[in-house]
Amino acid sequence: MQQKLDYFRPALxxxxxxxxxxxxxxxSAGNCLCCLWIVGGxxxxxxxxxxxxxxxxxxxxxxxVGALTGIAAAVADALISIxxxxxxxxxxxRILDKAVEMGGxxxxxxxxxxxxxxxxxxxxxxLLSLFISAAVxxxxxxxxxxxxVSLAARKPVPPAAPQxxxxxxxxxPPGPTDAA
Amino acid sequence: xTVPPDPGAVRRIWLLAAxxxxxxLAGVFLxxxxxxxxxxxxxxxxYAVYAPVCHQIPARSFRLLGQPLAxxxxxxxxxxxxxxxxxxxxxxxxxxxxxxxxPARLFLLLTLPLAVDGLGxxxxxxxxxxxxxxxxxxxxxxxxPWYALAGLADLVRxxxxxxxxxxxxxxGPKK
Numbered sequence: 001m002q003q004k005l006d007y008f009r010p011a012l013x014x015x016x017x018x019x020x021x022x023x024x025x026x027x028s029a030g031n032c033l034c035c036l037w038i039v040g041g042x043x044x045x046x047x048x049x050x051x052x053x054x055x056x057x058x059x060x061x062x063x064x065v066g067a068l069t070g071i072a073a074a075v076a077d078a079l080i081s082i083x084x085x086x087x088x089x090x091x092x093x094r095i096l097d098k099a100v101e102m103g104g105x106x107x108x109x110x111x112x113x114x115x116x117x118x119x120x121x122x123x124x125x126x127l128l129s130l131f132i133s134a135a136v137x138x139x140x141x142x143x144x145x146x147x148x149v150s151l152a153a154r155k156p157v158p159p160a161a162p163q164x165x166x167x168x169x170x171x172x173p174p175g176p177t178d179a180a
Numbered sequence: 181x182t183v184p185p186d187p188g189a190v191r192r193i194w195l196l197a198a199x200x201x202x203x204x205l206a207g208v209f210l211x212x213x214x215x216x217x218x219x220x221x222x223x224x225x226x227y228a229v230y231a232p233v234c235h236q237i238p239a240r241s242f243r244l245l246g247q248p249l250a251x252x253x254x255x256x257x258x259x260x261x262x263x264x265x266x267x268x269x270x271x272x273x274x275x276x277x278x279x280x281x282x283p284a285r286l287f288l289l290l291t292l293p294l295a296v297d298g299l300g301x302x303x304x305x306x307x308x309x310x311x312x313x314x315x316x317x318x319x320x321x322x323x324x325p326w327y328a329l330a331g332l333a334d335l336v337r338x339x340x341x342x343x344x345x346x347x348x349x350x351x352g353p354k355k
Binding site: 022029031035058059060062063064074077129132133136137140142143145146147149150151 | 228229232233235281282283284287302324327328330331332333334335337338
């Protein structure tokens, strides 16, 4: 019977760490590089899963544990972002102001976003952003999980050295039988 | 237990992935279109969808109607590369054979330019032009459909195997 893998433990452990990294100011910039924390977290979650698996993992195992890691990261990111919201908004505004100074220009309506962000976070907006993050992070995590499976692919075990042939049991030469 | 391969599954998964990629890519261009035509509220929502995965710094983004796209040049490269990779997959591998994972060496090879470019920018060693960011993202994104299709196809296979096992476990009708 096939042993059932525990997807949740590695996904929750690594997802929580990836979510915290995604929510912290400055460090969250890692996600701007191909969802680094989420994809990297999913790869690590697959490594943890592979450590407890009796055999090689399938791509689907990687996809499932990666997607769960992404969802866990989205929840942790949302939770850690609540107290850091005003700080993050201020930081983002300063970065964009710097970009404007360097010759860029803000997208239309972004100023209103910052002004709205300075106030309290509405539950509706919080749930919407959590839902969007969870969907996007789950997809990125699933991809990272499959990548993790390909990176962690175990090389096939070489066949054991050929055993010397077993000593055949002594055979008695056919002789006359009683029936004859 | 193993079930016979479903030749139509890979085609259906590919179509699903292609539709998803097209919608996601269209959204990138929709945001500046809306912003340029004065629909600020709708544009804000579309920009917000892409905010968790991109810094959206206007100076690092291509523009449409004078407005920055919803993602930076590198992210656009990844999504465009994904779409191109899907087309390449259909042409190169087809749908009859089950998807296979690319070798790890190829993944590392295509990740290297993107990682070096990204890290150099992060450490302020250099400022790459948007075109180079797009190109490194495109190369990396082009490999991703192989992973996405392999993962989804294996999920479908595992689900069919479980369903087949459940059918076998069910007791037959009593006579």
